[in-house]
Amino acid sequence: MQPIRLGLAGTGFIGRIHWMCYRALPGMYAEVPARVMFDTVYTSHPTEADRFEFSRALPYESVSSTCARIDMLDVCTPNATHRVLVEAAVAAHVPVYCEKPVDLSGELTLELARKADDAEILNQTALVYRFLPAMAAARAIVRAGVIGNVVTWRAVLLHASYLNTQRAMTWRLSRKESGGGALVDLGLHMVDAVRMVAGEFEAVRCVTRTVVGERPRTGAPDEMSRVDVDDWALVTADLVNGSTGTIEVSRVHAGREGTFAFEVFGTKGSVSVDLQRGRAVVMDAASRDVTQDIVLNDPWVTYLKTAFPSSKMSMGLMCDMHAASIYTFLDGCTGGDVGFPARPTLAEAGWTHRVVDACYQSADTGNRVDVQRPQAS
């Protein structure tokens, strides 16, 4: 089995989730595409090497000078720092896997994507909902015409944790460092899912709110910092296919922690993603559950039968989605031809991010904002 020397930048929450996936892959899958060698952790805490069992720890700043040694770079650092790390990997011809958002705007992300593509460097982002089998099934069902023409759809991701006014300021709440709030953090996933399942965006209207406007500084709880990102956003969007729907994301929905909904309604039926049971539920025009009658012959769905962990070896939804995404990237690194028609490349992430940018523009101006459709780069 081909060894892949992993460089992991960042060991915060999401970095650890990635790390756990790399570690557990041989248990989760019958066969893994590569043997991961825990080579370098890029961090400002040298002890992390020992803790996470890497061969060495290096500061972020050294990526450009040291990453030639590794076979892939996984970028899990704060959003504003992604750019330099991705550029360094591209310059060193190292395949790069980057958390979302890749950069602080769609425009910047597309620029990075062009650099990576021009250099022919394998690149991918963690738009992990693309790897959810139920989401892929929903996409195939809509495409197969099972629910008729799409009339409306609804994508919802709600959390409640930021209602706590004592929660300290963080880079996530500073637009300069994060690129945005709930709409970037959660909305990017939902916009991407709508693009995949229901279709491309034509225009958006958006309203955002910052519910907790200032927060105590970390380490200096008596001083307050201003929060300049949204913690709630409501998007109404028209798609190219003529349908209209809503996306709602929030970090301040009391009592709705972890609420997820994704549903598409058409002229002949509906399809919705049931996360608990891991399936796309299809109802026909007579409101009968016809899920079990749908036979899909779809490459994306088929691929995920291998690439998504079985329910038996599940490590929970979060890890399972990340594992499938990482599995796909490793497969790409070792030259595998995964047959996955929609790898979330930097370019794809850029087009999705441009929809989010349009939403922010609408929220700022109060106007309906047109969305430019994805083009071949």
Added chain:
Amino acid sequence: MQPIRLGLAGTGFIGRIHWMCYRALPGMYAEVPARVMFDTVYTSHPTEADRFEFSRALPYESVSSTCARIDMLDVCTPNATHRVLVEAAVAAHVPVYCEKPVDLSGELTLELARKADDAEILNQTALVYRFLPAMAAARAIVRAGVIGNVVTWRAVLLHASYLNTQRAMTWRLSRKESGGGALVDLGLHMVDAVRMVAGEFEAVRCVTRTVVGERPRTGAPDEMSRVDVDDWALVTADLVNGSTGTIEVSRVHAGREGTFAFEVFGTKGSVSVDLQRGRAVVMDAASRDVTQDIVLNDPWVTYLKTAFPSSKMSMGLMCDMHAASIYTFLDGCTGGDVGFPARPTLAEAGWTHRVVDACYQSADTGNRVDVQRPQAS
């Protein structure tokens, strides 16, 4: 106990629901405000008198000449016919209870309301969600500031039955006869509920769709009639209090028959109406269910402890709401002072209907449409 001679116009579905309420009231309540005498049923089928045990059946046309004999007129006929019947009752100085929508537009309804009010005739509409104790509790909770400032809200009423393309044409699907589709039939309730619980409307945007555009004629299934009303509508609205939320109503949501949601999110918590358990669930900023800790001292809530049937004597949600509304009207007829601060008068129905009119205007033009706030008549 004071006898009330009832005149009931219309014995279709909703007329029968009203009838069942009048019949069962003495069983549902410990004490009823009046003894209902089943005097006249206005219908074109004379045999209905016998079936529904009225003293006589008369055609609708005779209302103006005969309604002096009755003590109240309950109007349950198709929407476009409401006007003449209400006017006849007002002219004869007979208290009038009218199904919603009262007339084909908010303007027309307000005009009728002025006539009734000028004549000092007791009048009420069946905006029955005002009588739901959980809705009243939600209103009191928002007003008491329990959830802080309102950020967003969501009102949803979905059905699926009109996806069946074989379902025959009906007056409900003709704008001339009904005044509108899902937005009038279901949306009026949701708009009214938002007005009560969350606040008055500032402006609306609305999208509507007609999913099944033509239907077989009743009695001539080979001929098709054009449907010119919406069977789905999505409203995004700004309230005077600065909040933004959505109303969605549908008759074509496959697999969502009977879906109801009503929830308000604020800076300190949320409140939502749980129809199954008949209560307003309150979550605080830490997402703890604090429903049981809320003590409400609110006249509306207090009144409904008497006016809404107990769970023990429930006849199901639909009948219970109508029973409470009818109970309140009968109480008004017998001079009772029910202490209910928000009887859904014709005028109130008119102001609510004007919001719906603004939604249709927005759907037609694609623009944001301002809503005129209610004024004293």
Added chain:
Amino acid sequence: MQPIRLGLAGTGFIGRIHWMCYRALPGMYAEVPARVMFDTVYTSHPTEADRFEFSRALPYESVSSTCARIDMLDVCTPNATHRVLVEAAVAAHVPVYCEKPVDLSGELTLELARKADDAEILNQTALVYRFLPAMAAARAIVRAGVIGNVVTWRAVLLHASYLNTQRAMTWRLSRKESGGGALVDLGLHMVDAVRMVAGEFEAVRCVTRTVVGERPRTGAPDEMSRVDVDDWALVTADLVNGSTGTIEVSRVHAGREGTFAFEVFGTKGSVSVDLQRGRAVVMDAASRDVTQDIVLNDPWVTYLKTAFPSSKMSMGLMCDMHAASIYTFLDGCTGGDVGFPARPTLAEAGWTHRVVDACYQSADTGNRVDVQRPQAS
């Protein structure tokens, strides 16, 4: 339409439910089998005649001397008084409809049944779960072999209200007056449902508990009365078909108010009654929901399509079940041939009650107690 002069004995909770059904029948059904005339209410409160709009009120004691005037007697008085009223009706050759339990034991009930049958008097009890379409469908599904051989089953009916120690003593808590506690009040329904759906009983084991052993007297809250009936019972039973299952009924299950479950598991699948959605859910051996694929050609199921109120005209589950039962009795009174193969006659109620008696015997002795199978009378 044939008029039926109704005599109603008792206007407590269940008497009022019956009354509401009689009143609303013409609205709930497209066609009713009889026109109910509210002739006599048997009660010790003469004002009830006016309240419930009967022609006259008479004391219970007068039933035997006055019931010749009525066409049916509906008995809703406390359990211990049923016997004399039923006997009076039989003696006067008046069809009799009696709440459950008919008498204080299965033996006594069977004795009454024999009297009524010998006199050829139409008789029925309010074992209303027999009229639940989902229950009838479950029965038909088991009989058709859809789930294979029955392995196990579970019937549950839980309430919580009697945990309140301040709730006053009532005849329901005195064995002499009620015949038993939760096992009689709730268990009788569940035993009857198991008999219908899963099969006849072979033997039972039972444990009971009285959680609140004494309660304040009504009107004398400082004096305590001893409770001598069960408020919780757990039955493990073997059926003639070789299956073993459990029945659990309770009035003291904190947080489980209104919990209902009825499910049967077999060698090829399972069926369970979903009260919320009013249907019998069938899962096959691969745990696929095959409910929609089952086509039943069953007289009981067919009959209930007419006899059970449509969901549109529903008055809630409780009233709907009672309405269907009353509809069936009225149909019998007017000579209708309803095609309902399992009217819950006094005899049927007696055989079901004998299972409950066996449960009490087991609870008293700690032994497994055989159940005598129903025999033709």
Added chain:
Amino acid sequence: MQPIRLGLAGTGFIGRIHWMCYRALPGMYAEVPARVMFDTVYTSHPTEADRFEFSRALPYESVSSTCARIDMLDVCTPNATHRVLVEAAVAAHVPVYCEKPVDLSGELTLELARKADDAEILNQTALVYRFLPAMAAARAIVRAGVIGNVVTWRAVLLHASYLNTQRAMTWRLSRKESGGGALVDLGLHMVDAVRMVAGEFEAVRCVTRTVVGERPRTGAPDEMSRVDVDDWALVTADLVNGSTGTIEVSRVHAGREGTFAFEVFGTKGSVSVDLQRGRAVVMDAASRDVTQDIVLNDPWVTYLKTAFPSSKMSMGLMCDMHAASIYTFLDGCTGGDVGFPARPTLAEAGWTHRVVDACYQSADTGNRVDVQRPQAS
């Protein structure tokens, strides 16, 4: 950090789950008690060393001669082989962690426990429900008297997968190799949970069924092997505290895959384990949810705040429970004093297994069987 050389015997399903936990521990916890060195995998497939990144692979037979090199042995092989492996570890003075059931009967398990205890070898079993915080909370709540005296309880674990008659024969379905069926595989967990939360057993009655009596042989699908273990079991048990409750476990419950219930009802309220939300829900006598009002000062609950993975770093319920159990064992290996008052030692597993033995005896004889209470060894 102290290194622990791990010997893992068995890489089937449960072996892989253990392996994934060892691998991911440093990501799941803020601090781990030991650094796991993947020393030896005991397996008949030498390539497993490479796949699971162990230093070497050895056959099971060599455990006794080679385990002196390792610091702990984790036994995940088929049930009947546990004994020799545990004995070898004990003989070599190596701490031993063994999957359940430890041996084929409670008696045999207690015998092994005595050997391990006499040799003062740290030993533990994977009775992982002891590490579920909600279960520990339920236990503390019952002990604190919050729900009053225990009246009844219910523990349910249902699966559906063995209804598939084409599923091949396996050692799990042979009593000689597995020690029993659903009652050993699933029931052991539930019996252990009841012991912990509700109290010790006094006596049991049990019924079992084998629904699929023969199955195709692996590799020879035309030949059938006889299944001689239960795939469904229903236990009714009396506890020492006077309560009576039921345990139901199944592998043949169509449509109930993964059903779990654990609830205890008392004279003052109830407590139940909500797996989805990871908490013990407490209802008081007025059926109010008082979960949030309960303050527990309980060492077990406190310990699990550290030992059970946070919801943020969750790898799903299955892995989380195993991780907490393994964390506790590693802590023991490194001399940690975890403060966990109820480590599931071999002896504890033995006492729990004896209850299961009594259940089988009852199922065989049809009698109520007394259970011997745990004694100090």
